[in-house]
Amino acid sequence: MLKRLVALTLAVLIVSAGPTVFADTPFQGYTYNFWGTLVPSPAAYVPVRSFGLHNICAELGDMADPTDLHVDPEDNVYIVDWGNDRIVVFDMDLNLIRVIDGYYRDGIWVENGLNRPHGVFVTDDMEIFIADELNNRVVILKVIDDDVHFLREILSPEVEGLEDDFDFLPMNVLVDRGGRVFVIVRHVFEGIMSFSADGEFIGYFGTIEVSFSWIDMFWRMFLMTQAQIDVDNAIIPREFRSMDIDQYGFVFTTHIENWHLNNQVMRLNPRGEDVLVNFNLNVTINGDQVFREAGPMSGMSVFIDVIARSHGKYSALCSTRGRIYTYDSEGNLLYVFGGTGSLEGMTRMPRSIEIIGDDILLLDADGRGRIIHYAPTEYGRLVNTAIALRYDGHDRQAVEYWRQLVMLDENFALAWSGIGRSLLAAGYNADAMEYLRQGMDVRYFSIAFRRNRLDVMQGALPNIFTAGSVLVVLFVAYKIFYRVKFGKEGEDDV
């Protein structure tokens, strides 16, 4: 008997110690629930490879403080190698396509034509817009017959209101479908500078409103001396950091934000108004809601780059902790991945992110410089699919994916509310209430509740009315019976 028991135990041990296959990640996935509390979740993306320029071509050497990463419509990757005054173009199979460090201008080759390029954008016509920082211009190049040709340039605008010693230092450039050119310029607080297709200055785009508190006002008006005010932080709008354009022509931007309850991401419509949607009451589009105040990796998230993704999603890169936060079109935090550290797949100096298909590339400027390639896991793919179906209004098809997601991660509120909403649409109001409560979807819970209340009332009211009318009839019958038997004496007595 004892022998058998031992054998059985051993068998169980051996089976359970068998080859468990799981993707090990150097970071822990998490998200925030309705109340802004951190809840763990499976990793949505995992690093699959990381490579530097030396992996593409040994002669390229190392990157020197690269600043921007861009993927053009033909899925070629552009690295802006700021310190080496060049832009390296390669494809995802790591074949070098070209190095842009000069161009033909009027048939004459200009060697070292770029001086500290900071950002790059490629239009659908394959015109390459480069924010050429220390040349004080945005230069537009085009590849014709495998040679880089100069098309035109956008120089410092002649605008009233700019100081005389104004230095036009473009950081980032973006072109919308109408050919409008948006340029983020260093030390320009009025907004993003926008130019027409032929380089005319149009105006400022997406100005950030200045926010100040009454306490600040009070201090400045009554208590502080002029000298103190001079050294205090000036009350000016924050600078933009980065931008990207989505499929509808809306511009996503990030800016430096010093108050942890404000959104750091804006979605600007063509008129330059912020139309970012966030239905969450307690969670802002600001990365981490909970963070250490001091020590390593402390402080609020600082979004230095944002990319628009399919179906209203967008991802933002945080430089404090090197994490990438992905939100859906309603402002729900879907997943967080990445992190700072020295492990494979972690970053030291994250600079920029880009999307290629559903994969994400991250540019890390640390040391020799490298690119980390993140690919979605099973979980991440499920989230992406379900969000896409939900965004397109296919709630019923999405349910299948939500159910799988609940199996993988029962903390994922969107999955619960997704199932709840589809149950609601199908008319299962009482069940929908339970699921929506799990997902803390108060808006839809209220709708489900109201419908369920109506159901209950419609079920119960006929019975109540029947019982009531039976009682009334009995009472009247009793009264009549009483009168017939005893005449009207009963009333006379009163």
Next chain:
Amino acid sequence: MTAVKAVGAVVNFLGYYKIPLYIMVRPFDGFYEMKYMKEGTLKISFLNLILVLVSYAINDQYASLIVNPQNPLTLNSLWYWVMIVTALILFCVSNWSVTSLMDGEGKLKEIFMAVTYAMTPLVLTIIPATILSNFLSQEEAGFYFMIMSVGVAYFVFLVFCGLVVVHNYGAAKAVLSIVLTFFALLVIVFLITLLLTLWQQLYVFGFSIYTELMFR
């Protein structure tokens, strides 16, 4: 026989509860009877206080998701209770200390009684509102908040009446005394904080001496 006696005692005790109810209808007469006719008792005060604490706990736990999106993991009625009782004690003590300098006639006990007797509207609104909230959707949630705020507003009004009667004040002086009460409250909180900080410093000092001696 003892059972009958016990029931009798309870009925007798609850007989006193007609004063809080009377206060709701005729505040000035009610508080007058509470103070000068010796109709008020501390037992009823504590009963009212406990009823309020229990109602708030029930409200926290059972009000519907729509009006009360509480995180069940952080729900803590005890903490709520500590806050309410601390606020009550602070208010009574600071009001007493202010009014005794302003010719107020109320004793600490009477102030406490006035405030707790004035809590009857809370007792009468919170639980019905909580029950009602479970039958309301988001659009109708206004009714819940209306009932709750009417309760609180009436409570504040009754506290004011109670203080007027207890201290034998006119309206203007009562308002002034309440404003000063809040200042006194701030002073008390400040002193407590100061005391705690100093005590903590003293403790750290003592503890470092102790560690120094231990390591020597």
